Structures are given as structure tokens and as C-alpha cells.
Amino acid sequence: xxxxxxxxxxxxxxxxxxxxxxxxxxxxxxxxxxxxxxxxxxxxxxxxxxxxxxxxxxxxxxxxxxxxxxxxxxxxxxxxxxxxxxxxxxxxxxxxxxxxxxxxxxxxxxxxxxxxxxxxxxxxxxxxxxxxxxxxxxxxxxxxxxxxxxxxxxxxxxxxxxxxxxxxxxxxxxxxxxxxxxxxxxxxxxxxxxxxxxxxxxxxxxxxxxxxxxxxxxxxxxxxxxxxxxxxxxx
Amino acid sequence: xxxxxxxxxxxxxxxxxxxxxxxxxxxxxxxxxxxxxxxxxxxxxxxxxxxxxxxxxxxxxxxxxxxxxxxxxxxxxxxxxxxxxxxxxxxxxxxxxxxxxxxxxxxxxxxxxxxxxxxxxxxxxxxxxxxxxxxxxxxxxxxxxxxxxxxxxxxxxxxxxxxxxxxxxxxxxxxxxxxxxxxxxxxxxxxxxxxxxxxxxxxxxxxxxxxxxxxxxxxxxxxxxxx
Numbered sequence: 282x283x284x285x286x287x288x289x290x291x292x293x294x295x296x297x298x299x300x301x302x303x304x305x306x307x308x309x310x311x312x313x314x315x316x317x318x319x320x321x322x323x324x325x326x327x328x329x330x331x332x333x334x335x336x337x338x339x340x341x342x343x344x345x346x347x348x349x350x351x352x353x354x355x356x357x358x359x360x361x362x363x364x365x366x367x368x369x370x371x372x373x374x375x376x377x378x379x380x381x382x383x384x385x386x387x388x389x390x391x392x393x394x395x396x397x398x399x400x401x402x403x404x405x406x407x408x409x410x411x412x413x414x415x416x417x418x419x420x421x422x423x424x425x426x427x428x429x430x431x432x433x434x435x436x437x438x439x440x441x442x443x444x445x446x447x448x449x450x451x452x453x454x455x456x457x458x459x460x461x462x463x464x465x466x467x468x469x470x471x472x473x474x475x476x477x478x479x480x481x482x483x484x485x486x487x488x489x490x491x492x493x494x495x496x497x498x499x500x501x502x503x504x505x506x507x508x509x510x511x512x513x514x515x516x
Numbered sequence: 517x518x519x520x521x522x523x524x525x526x527x528x529x530x531x532x533x534x535x536x537x538x539x540x541x542x543x544x545x546x547x548x549x550x551x552x553x554x555x556x557x558x559x560x561x562x563x564x565x566x567x568x569x570x571x572x573x574x575x576x577x578x579x580x581x582x583x584x585x586x587x588x589x590x591x592x593x594x595x596x597x598x599x600x601x602x603x604x605x606x607x608x609x610x611x612x613x614x615x616x617x618x619x620x621x622x623x624x625x626x627x628x629x630x631x632x633x634x635x636x637x638x639x640x641x642x643x644x645x646x647x648x649x650x651x652x653x654x655x656x657x658x659x660x661x662x663x664x665x666x667x668x669x670x671x672x673x674x675x676x677x678x679x680x681x682x683x684x685x686x687x688x689x690x691x692x693x694x695x696x697x698x699x700x701x702x703x704x705x706x707x708x709x710x711x712x713x714x715x716x717x718x719x720x721x722x723x724x725x726x727x728x729x730x731x732x733x734x735x736x737x738x739x740x741x742x743x
Binding site: 321322323324325372373374375376377382383386387393395396397398399400402403405406417418419420421422423424425466467468469470471472473474475502 | 565566567568569582583584585586590601602603604605607608611612636641642643644645646647648649650651654655681682683684685
């Protein structure tokens with residue numbers, strides 16, 4: 282009886298990635314960090330974590346994200362508006378209403394590294410998998426291959442692309458357990474499963490935290506090994 | 517002129533008629549996303565959306581929208597029975613690994629050798645954007661382009677050589693415009709022209725020579741949306 286009680290009171294041996302607040306979720310993110318931001322447009326964008334990052338105040342950031350935000354006052358657009366992002370690595374920054382990015386770009390206040398979408402995703406996958414790079418035909422013979430090694434294999438030209446790794450990934454999922462196992466909602470899955478393993482610190486906002494064991498192992502999309510912090514936010 | 521160009525929906529309908537039964541077809545941003553609503557009833561075609569969907573259906577009915585279930589153009593869509601959802605690496609493995617039968621893409625310009633330009637113009641100030649265009653152009657088994665035949669000022673967009681930066685060299689197999697269906701095989705080969713438009717008139721709107729296919733016919737329109 283006594284021993285059982287003691288066993289239950291050993292929190293140091295429990296894996297618990299839940300954090301109580303959004304400020305705890307983004308605590309310690311350093312100036313100069315490279316940060317992956319999940320989402321395809323607003324679908325799957327970790328809006329609450331981006332707000333928390335703005336409050337937290339880290340600066341001189343490099344952002345890796347498919348898009349560069351739209352409108353003003355929320356999400357990536359709001360983060361760019363603070364002037365704390367020096368560079369964005371991005372496939373499609375010119376979405377409808379991406380006014381903040383376009384102003385900064387025209388004024389020369391933000392650097393853009395334009396990457397084909399599949400190459401962006403694969404560079405993160407390569408980073409997550411510990412590869413030094415890969416050759417792809419995507420972009421061969423175009424402006425986006427400029428300055429990169431091009432090499433012929435079986436008569437076709439390929440471009441050498443190097444991996445992306447990040448200090449931090451901020452992503453959104455639908456629900457998680459305390460081990461950080463993740464299940465996404467619909468097309469909001471997009472970049473979450475590849476950004477989670479390519480960052481040193483992966484922070485996830487979820488609509489719901491469920492009991493450990495209640496997610497069928499067959500349907501876990503991102504295993505908790507790739508997740509460091511989980512915070513529940515209202516949808 | 518004595519002919520009527522196709523509307524955007526008529527063009528999308530025309531392309532849908534050519535979807536092979538059982539094909540996996542990626543729908544690019546713009547005109548191509550309209551094709552999904554015109555699949556003929558007698559066949560199954562699986563539409564792929566680069567953000568991670570197979571089995572894309574028509575737009576949702578009012579009250580059934582899910583703001584996170586979107587297509588490449590970030591418009592809300594539905595999923596058909598048999599659909600699947602996956603992440604970006606898997607989605608682009610399908611695209612880059614040659615698993616997509618046909619990529620339907622929009623374009624600014626297409627050249628007679630199949631060069632495609634659909635990601636950047638020559639406006640220097642504007643930030644460039646590329647999305648999945650280069651992956652699709654390089655990776656799909658076939659690339660079919662949907663586009664207006666000319667610019668708004670009447671200048672040609674089907675050219676001897678593209679003047680805008682290339683998305684990929686020599687990849688386009690077929691072009692559907694609002695005036696014609698054109699294959700690319702050592703130059704432009706006209707397969708269909710809208711009723712009342714002569715090859716000479718079409719040539720005047722095109723920046724490279726046109727050859728008439730032996731079986732060249734009239735570009736059909738849908739019965740229901742025809743004017």
C-alpha cells in the first residue's frame with residue numbers, strides 16, 4: 282500500500298510534455314533562432330503559439346514556412362510586422378493579402394529564400410533524417426538552381442539541395458496525449474509531421490489533450506518522440 | 517470575330533472530358549481547381565491537392581464548410597468516399613516520384629518546345645512565389661496546361677521561347693486554351709479549335725507556328741453551360 286503510493290508519487294519518472302500556458306510553451310526561445318512555423322495558409326497555422334512568440338519577444342529570427350502570412354494583426358503577418366524576422370525561407374510568400382511581407386520585401390527589410398514547395402518539405406525531411414542533402418530534378422534549368430551544384434544522372438539534370446534543421450518548430454495538431462503523440466485535423470496536417478522531427482524544440486498547440494492510451498497506436502500521426510511541449514488552446 | 521471563346525467553366529469542363537478513367541490528377545491553383553466539379557459520371561478520377569489530399573471533391577454546400585479542408589488555392593473543398601489525407605513529404609513524394617499521372621497547371625507562357633513559365637513575371641519589384649509548380653512540372657508523368665490563349669491586350673502567350681523565367685524546360689504535353697486544344701510534339705499541333713475560328717485567325721494570336729492535326733475538329737462545349 283505504502284509502496285504503491287510512493288510509486289504514484291514519482292513525477293520525475295513520468296513523461297509529461299504538457300505545459301500550463303502559452304508563455305510556458307514558448308519560454309526560452311533565443312534571439313537568432315531558426316523557427317519552423319506549420320500551416321498551409323491558415324490551415325494548420327499555430328496562431329496561438331505565434332501570438333505567444335510575439336509576446337515572448339525573441340528577435341533576429343529566421344522563419345521557415347510555406348507562406349508569409351496574410352492580412353494584418355494575426356499569425357505570421359503579425360510576427361513579420363514586429364520587425365523581428367530577418368529572413369524567411371518560403372515557397373509561396375505572395376498569397377492573396379500578404380501585404381505585410383510585400384511591404385517589408387519592397388523596402389528591403391526582409392530576406393527571402395524562395396524554395397519549391399516539395400523541395401522545402403524534403404529539405405526538412407532530410408534534416409530530420411540526418412542526411413547531408415539530396416539531388417532533385419525540381420528546379421533544374423531554372424533561376425532557383427542558381428549557385429547550386431547541378432549534376433547529371435542517367436541523362437537527367439538534378440540539383441543538389443541541402444537539409445534544413447531548426448532550433449524551434451511551432452505547429453498545430455488536433456489532439457495529443459501527455460507523451461506528445463499527435464493526431465491532426467484534416468488538411469491541417471500539412472507540414473506538422475515533417476517540422477516536428479526537424480527541430481530541436483518542437484512545441485504543439487492542440488485543441489484537446491486526451492488520456493495516455495486513448496489514442497489508437499494505429500492512428501498516431503506524429504509519435505511523441507518528436508514533440509517536446511504540448512499546450513491546449515481553445516479552437 | 518465570328519467565334520466565341522470558351523468561358524473558364526467551359527474550359528474546365530472540356531479538360532474534364534479528357535480525364536482518363538482511373539487517373540491520379542493533380543489540380544494546380546487557378547483554372548485547374550475548377551475541373552473537379554466536371555468529372556464525367558462514367559469514370560473514376562482521383563484528384564490530388566498538393567497540400568495533402570487525394571480524392572478532392574466539389575466545394576462544400578453551405579453549412580458543411582471546414583475552413584481547414586482546403587485545396588492548393590486555399591479554397592474550401594470536400595473529400596469524396598475513398599479519399600485520404602497525408603503530410604507534405606508524402607504528398608510531394610507522390611508528385612516528385614512520378615506517381616501523379618497528369619498535372620493540370622495554369623501558365624503565363626508556354627513555348628513550342630514545351631518550356632513552361634508559370635511562377636514569375638518580369639516585374640522586378642514583386643516578390644517571387646513558386647509553391648509546388650516546379651515540383652509538379654518536373655515530377656508528374658504528363659503536364660497539361662489550362663490558360664487563356666492571349667494576354668488581355670491580345671499579345672500571345674504561346675510563344676517560340678518563353679520570355680518569363682522558366683518553371684521547367686520542355687515539360688508541357690498539351691495546352692487547353694479558351695480557343696483551342698493544342699498538343700506539343702516538336703512544335704504546336706492544333707487538335708481542336710472553337711467553332712468559327714480559322715487556323716489563320718488562331719495563328720495570328722499565337723507567337724509560334726501552328727500545325728493542324730490530321731483529325732483536327734471543333735472544340736466541343738458542354739450542353740448545359742453553353743451560351
